[in-house]
Amino acid sequence: KNQVEQSPQSLIILEGKNCTLQCNYTVSPFSNLRWYKQDTGRGPVSLTIMTFSENTKSNGRYTATLDADTKQSSLHITASQLSDSASYICVVTNNNAGNMLTFGGGTRLMVKP
Amino acid sequence: KAGVTQTPRYLIKTRGQQVTLSCSPISGHRSVSWYQQTPGQGLQFLFEYFSETQRNKGNFPGRFSGRQFSNSRSEMNVSTLELGDSALYLCASSSQGAPATEAFFGQGTRLTVV
Numbered sequence: 001k002n003q004v005e006q007s008p009q010s011l012i013i014l015e016g017k018n019c020t021l022q023c024n025y026t027v028s029p030f031s032n033l034r035w036y037k038q039d040t041g042r043g044p045v046s047l048t049i050m051t052f053s054e055n056t057k058s059n060g061r062y063t064a065t066l067d068a069d070t071k072q073s074s075l076h077i078t079a080s081q082l083s084d085s086a087s088y089i090c091v092v093t094n095n096n097a098g099n100m101l102t103f104g105g106g107t108r109l110m111v112k113p
Numbered sequence: 114k115a116g117v118t119q120t121p122r123y124l125i126k127t128r129g130q131q132v133t134l135s136c137s138p139i140s141g142h143r144s145v146s147w148y149q150q151t152p153g154q155g156l157q158f159l160f161e162y163f164s165e166t167q168r169n170k171g172n173f174p175g176r177f178s179g180r181q182f183s184n185s186r187s188e189m190n191v192s193t194l195e196l197g198d199s200a201l202y203l204c205a206s207s208s209q210g211a212p213a214t215e216a217f218f219g220q221g222t223r224l225t226v227v
Contacts, residue, residue: 042221
């Protein structure tokens with residue numbers, strides 16, 4: 001069964017600190033892995049997308065890593081800001097399933113001043 | 114370039130009624146996917162349309178249906194609404210065949226069933 005598991009479920013950090021979110025998946029055959037940021041009540045916005053051959057990708061203060069062998073990914077946020085408070089969702093695409101996305105449950109991040 | 118537009122943004126319906134939600138993808142995008150998001154289940158795939166054909170379907174009852182028009186706009190219909198259908202419904206558009214390298218989400222339609 002295609003699954004995406006994220007940890008932790010929620011996280012509280014102080015403004016300016018770094019944090020790392022984890023994602024493990026069992027989706028096969030793997031096509032790509034994406035990290036999305038979703039503010040409450042709004043649609044997800046793409047942060048990074050990585051294919052099988054990519055190990056790391058950055059988007060400003062966001063850096064995603066991918067280990068296709070262990071089927072793990074992480075999203076590292078540097079120098080957090082209050083606006084980083086949101087849910088971060090790991091999404092994996094199955095190579096045989098069109099554009100059907102498999103979503104993780106998300107990590108709810110709260111950045112406090 | 115305009116983003117993905119979903120209408121309406123908010124909707125309140127009564128149990129047993131039916132509802133139609135609309136999604137206009139980014140110009141030139143031919144793939145539209147629909148997702149249901151609830152606090153308990155997270156984001157779940159409903160179905161995907163590509164060039165007016167349903168290409169994939171998730172594990173939802175037949176009360177959930179959709180269609181895509183020649184201009185790539187898509188509608189989703191839910192009949193005989195149940196309280197558990199209350200959710201944020203999101204659509205995403207992609208530019209090409211599968212699997213696409215990117216999916217752009219709309220802001221969603223918040224459906225409340227009372």
